[in-house]
Amino acid sequence: MPRWGMAADLDRCNGCGACVVACHAENNISTVGPEEAARGRAKHWLRVERYWEGDFPDVRVTFRPVLCQHCDNAPCEPVCPTYASHHTEEGLNAQVYNRCIGTRYCANACPYNARFFDFFNPSWDKPLHLQLNPDVSLRMVGVVEKCTFCVQRINGAQVQAKAEGRGVRDGEIQPACAQSCPSRALVFGDLDDPESQASRLSRSPRGSHLLEDTGSRPKVAYLARQA
Amino acid sequence: MCAAAVAAGAACSWYEPAASSTSIAPVGPALPGQPGGVFTTARPTVGAAVDDFLNRPSEPRQPIEFPHDVHVGKNVACEFCHEGVDKGPAAGLPSVRTCMICHEAIATDRPRIQQITALRDKGLDLAWQRVYGFDNEDSVRFNHAPHIRAKVECATCHGNVAEQTVAQRSVEHTMGFCVNCHNERQAPVECVICHY
Numbered sequence: 001m002p003r004w005g006m007a008a009d010l011d012r013c014n015g016c017g018a019c020v021v022a023c024h025a026e027n028n029i030s031t032v033g034p035e036e037a038a039r040g041r042a043k044h045w046l047r048v049e050r051y052w053e054g055d056f057p058d059v060r061v062t063f064r065p066v067l068c069q070h071c072d073n074a075p076c077e078p079v080c081p082t083y084a085s086h087h088t089e090e091g092l093n094a095q096v097y098n099r100c101i102g103t104r105y106c107a108n109a110c111p112y113n114a115r116f117f118d119f120f121n122p123s124w125d126k127p128l129h130l131q132l133n134p135d136v137s138l139r140m141v142g143v144v145e146k147c148t149f150c151v152q153r154i155n156g157a158q159v160q161a162k163a164e165g166r167g168v169r170d171g172e173i174q175p176a177c178a179q180s181c182p183s184r185a186l187v188f189g190d191l192d193d194p195e196s197q198a199s200r201l202s203r204s205p206r207g208s209h210l211l212e213d214t215g216s217r218p219k220v221a222y223l224a225r226q227a
Numbered sequence: 228m229c230a231a232a233v234a235a236g237a238a239c240s241w242y243e244p245a246a247s248s249t250s251i252a253p254v255g256p257a258l259p260g261q262p263g264g265v266f267t268t269a270r271p272t273v274g275a276a277v278d279d280f281l282n283r284p285s286e287p288r289q290p291i292e293f294p295h296d297v298h299v300g301k302n303v304a305c306e307f308c309h310e311g312v313d314k315g316p317a318a319g320l321p322s323v324r325t326c327m328i329c330h331e332a333i334a335t336d337r338p339r340i341q342q343i344t345a346l347r348d349k350g351l352d353l354a355w356q357r358v359y360g361f362d363n364e365d366s367v368r369f370n371h372a373p374h375i376r377a378k379v380e381c382a383t384c385h386g387n388v389a390e391q392t393v394a395q396r397s398v399e400h401t402m403g404f405c406v407n408c409h410n411e412r413q414a415p416v417e418c419v420i421c422h423y
Contacts, residue, residue: 086418094419097366134316136423137366151423152368159373 002168003091004149005191005219006178007201008065011226012185015048015063019177019186023067026150026176028136030122043116045147046177062225065186067177068093068114068147069210069218076106076115084144091191091219092149100143107144111211112218115146149188150175170196191219287356291339292393299389303329305381313375316368320355323347358394359385366422377412 023029023046032041046067053060070093076085077093084099085106095106095115107115121141124132132138135152139145150173157173170189178186189198201207202221209218278285298308306312311319327347330340346353361367374384382388384404386397398404409416 088417088419092419094423096418096422098422099418135368137368138363139366140364148419148423151419155420155423159370162373163376 001089001192002190003192003219004154004173005070005091005189005198005202005221006067006149006175007187007198007204007207007221007223009185009187009201009223010062010064011223012181012183013048013063013065014183015050015061016182017048018180018182019046019065020044020048022176022180023147025131026133026136027148028122028132028138029145030120030124030138032120036119041117041119043118043145045114045116045145064222065177066112066114066210067220068149069112069216069220070147070149072217072219073215075109075111075214075216079105079109081105090154092151092154093146094148094151095144095146097137097139097143097145102142102144104144111214111216115144117144118142170198287358289356289393290353291342294392295388295394296390296392305388306375312371312381315372316370318371320357323352326353358396359400361400368421368423377414379408383408 023044024031027045029043029045032043036042046065049064049066051062051064053062070091072091074085074087074093077087080086081103082099082101084096084101086094086096088094102117104117107113107117118139118141122138123129133152135156153175154173157168161168161172168190170193173188175186175188178184178188187198187201189196191199191202193199201223204221204223206223206226207221208224209221212218299305306318308321308325309318310321310325311317323343323346326343330343334340335344343353361369384398384400386395388394391397405421406416408414
């Protein structure tokens with residue numbers, strides 16, 4: 001049984017934002033417009049955080065892509081009254097939209113701000129409504145949505161591997177963010193496979209986890225900058 | 228007042244059934260993502276919610292009365308026309324060109340065949356309506372191919388199409404229906420296998 005995780009090399013991330021765009025396109029994430037975004041209702045399953053280091057004029061900017069950390073001890077799960085937010089056997093922190101009644105406890109419990117409430121039914125400006133991904137459902141008003149590690153691609157690759165009578169190869173599954181990353185800063189893979197690229201990077205001495213002291217045991221490892 | 232009218236089966240002023248169920252013209256359902264009047268979170272309209280509650284699925288109106296029984300009776304396999312079924316998520320509804328593979332030569336004297344031949348000659352196609360399928364609000368993703376590979380009979384989920392002319396929705400695809408079979412065959416029953 002795999003245990004999916006990710007490694008993000010901050011040395012490689014240059015903050016281009018391709019992952020954010022790819023995530024929106026792959027997962028049918030609707031945009032809410034400037035007024036609602038100003039109210040904190042914007043939805044980005046993946047965002048690139050920007051930090052300034054040093055004092056002017058010796059400043060430099062660093063970036064950190066932040067997505068759902070798929071915590072092993074996820075704070076969002078025990079607070080859900082309907083088990084909409086739950087852990088799968090493969091270590092994904094999953095959200096079942098049908099079960100969600102929109103209490104938003106999970107979004108408030110998440111230390112990473114990785115869960116987003118749908119204040120509206122999704123709508124897209126034409127012609128963007130023609131590019132929706134049929135493999136991902138459209139979330140209706142009143143539910144919470146979040147990064148799934150592109151579970152549609154995980155399921156698709158597993159179905160294909162089973163049809164061909166083999167296991168899933170390392171690197172075969174790529175979430176949209178990892179696939180679109182031009183500098184390959186994001187690496188997705190099975191953390192239980194000691195040979196997979198993601199688990200090797202996660203064990204790197206440069207590696208650390210975001211807000212580790214909350215005890216959430218996140219599965220996204222960030223590799224610190226060297227330069 | 229209006230709810231009572233709907234319960235009595237009468238038309239209701241604020242209930243507008245989908246265009247596909249009232250006219251034979253090939254008008255598809257509204258594309259997802261386009262804004263529409265929304266009354267409930269679970270169904271796009273109150274009327275649809277009432278229909279769902281009273282178990283009254285909308286009847287698809289097909290462009291021609293396709294006789295499934297005749298074709299299955301002549302041992303035409305399901306996947307000959309629904310050719311995507313063992314390849315991917317959607318089985319697919321055949322284009323008029325699939326019809327003409329056989330009907331270029333077979334039963335060319337029948338008026339209905341001449342009708343579709345004329346359609347093909349004009350470069351038009353048949354606007355089949357889906358009979359089965361999930362609402363967007365169900366958040367279900369279904370893939371035919373692994374079910375075919377697991378040797379699930381078509382009739383398990385689609386009823387005995389060999390006895391139907393125009394395909395009818397004879398099996399209700401509830402979650403219990405799916406999960407029962409998954410349990411019997413020890414297929415995965417985790418939520419995110421289907422709901423994502």
